[in-house]
Amino acid sequence: MLKPDNPLRGNYSHIRADYTVEQDWQVYTAEEHDLYRRLFERQSSKLKGYAAEEFIENVHRLASDGLPCFDDANQILAETGWKIVAVPGLIPDDTFFTHLAHRQFPVTVWLRKPEEFDYIVEPDIFHDFFGHVPLLLNPVFADHLQAYGKGGLRAMKLDAVPYLARLYWYMVEFGLILTPEGLRTYGAGILSSGGEIIHCIDSPAPNRIKFDLRRVMQSEYRIDRYQDTYFVIDSFQQLFDETAVDFGPIYEDLKKLEPIDPSVVLPSDTLVSHTNPVDQKAA
Numbered sequence: 428m429l430k431p432d433n434p435l436r437g438n439y440s441h442i443r444a445d446y447t448v449e450q451d452w453q454v455y456t457a458e459e460h461d462l463y464r465r466l467f468e469r470q471s472s473k474l475k476g477y478a479a480e481e482f483i484e485n486v487h488r489l490a491s492d493g494l495p496c497f498d499d500a501n502q503i504l505a506e507t508g509w510k511i512v513a514v515p516g517l518i519p520d521d522t523f524f525t526h527l528a529h530r531q532f533p534v535t536v537w538l539r540k541p542e543e544f545d546y547i548v549e550p551d552i553f554h555d556f557f558g559h560v561p562l563l564l565n566p567v568f569a570d571h572l573q574a575y576g577k578g579g580l581r582a583m584k585l586d587a588v589p590y591l592a593r594l595y596w597y598m599v600e601f602g603l604i605l606t607p608e609g610l611r612t613y614g615a616g617i618l619s620s621g622g623e624i625i626h627c628i629d630s631p632a633p634n635r636i637k638f639d640l641r642r643v644m645q646s647e648y649r650i651d652r653y654q655d656t657y658f659v660i661d662s663f664q665q666l667f668d669e670t671a672v673d674f675g676p677i678y679e680d681l682k683k684l685e686p687i688d689p690s691v692v693l694p695s696d697t698l699v700s701h702t703n704p705v706d707q708k709a710a
C-alpha cells in the first residue's frame with residue numbers, strides 16, 4: 428500500500444483502520460514545496476479555455492504557496508460539507524467508497540519526484556488535490572461523488588465494481604463537458620496532466636462521445652496513455668440525474684454483454700466535435 432521509495436514513508440507511523448494518516452505538513456522539504464509550486468503554475472497556465480469554469484474558480488480559492496495544508500482546505504470545504512482525509516496512497520475499494528459516502532475525499536500525502544514531473548502512474552498529492560478537490564466545492568458534483576461512494580458499496584454486494592469503476596474513470600477522471608463557450612474538461616486525471624489537458628480538447632485523434640450511462644459502464648479503458656475516447660456531459664446536473672437511477676438491472680444486463688474496446692465508435696454513439704474558438708484559450 429505504501430509507495431516503496433516514498434521519502435515520507437517513515438512518517439506513517441500510524442495508519443488507522445480506515446487507512447487515514449496524519450498529514451505532517453512540517454515534513455515536506457523546500458524542494459517539494461518548490462516542485463508543487465512549479466506543477467501548480469504549469470497547470471494553472473493551461474486552464475483557460477480548457478478547464479470547466481466550475482473548476483477554475485475553485486482551484487484559485489484553494490490555492491496555497493507550495494504544498495496544500497489539508498486543515499486549511501477543510502475550512503473552505505465545510506461550505507459543501509466535504510472534508511479531505513490524508514491517505515498513504517491507493518486504498519482498498521471498500522474503504523475508498525466508504526470515505527466518499529461520508530463526504531470524505533482521500534488525498535494522497537506524498538508528492539512525486541522531480542523526474543516524474545510530466546507523468547506518474549499512481550495518484551500523488553498533486554493529482555489528488557489539484558485535480559479532484561476544487562470540484563468538491565461545486566454542490567451538484569459534490570452530491571454526485573457522495574452518491575458514487577454509496578453506489579460503490581452497493582456495487583460490491585452486486586459484484587459489479589468494474590462497471591462502476593468505468594463510470595468514475597470516464598467521468599471523475601477523464602470527463603469532458605460541453606458548455607455554451609465550448610468543450611471543456613472537468614476530469615481530474617486530465618486537469619493534473621500537462622499534455623492531456625490540451626490533447627483532450629484540441630487533438631483530432633480521440634473520439635468524443637455524448638454521455639450514455641450504459642455505454643460508459645460497458646467501455647474498457649487504458650491506464651497507461653492518453654484516452655482513445657472521452658465521454659461528454661452537458662452539465663453536472665445531467666451527470667447527477669442520469670446516475671440517480673437503480674443500477675441493479677443495468678449491471679445484470681451488462682454482465683451478459685461483451686465489453687466495448689476503448690477505441691471503437693458505435694453507430695449508436697453521438698459524436699461531439701472539437702470546434703472551440705482558438706482565441707479563448709490560454710497561450
Ligand SMILES: C[C@H](O)[C@H](O)[C@H]1CNc2nc(N)[nH]c(=O)c2N1
Pocket residue numbers: 514516517518519520523533534535550588591592595
Ligand atoms: C474502483 C475504485 O473507485 C478505485 O479503484 C479506487 C480504489 N482506491 C483508491 N484509493 C485512492 N487513494 N484513490 C483512488 O482514486 C482510489 N480509487
Ligand SMILES: N[C@@H](Cc1ccccc1)C(=O)O
Pocket residue numbers: 571574575576577578579581582594670671672673674675
Ligand atoms: N444509482 C446508483 C448509485 C450511484 C449514484 C451515482 C453515481 C454512481 C452510482 C445505484 O443504484 O447503484
Ligand SMILES: [Fe+2]
Pocket residue numbers: 550554555558559600615616
Ligand atoms: Fe484521481
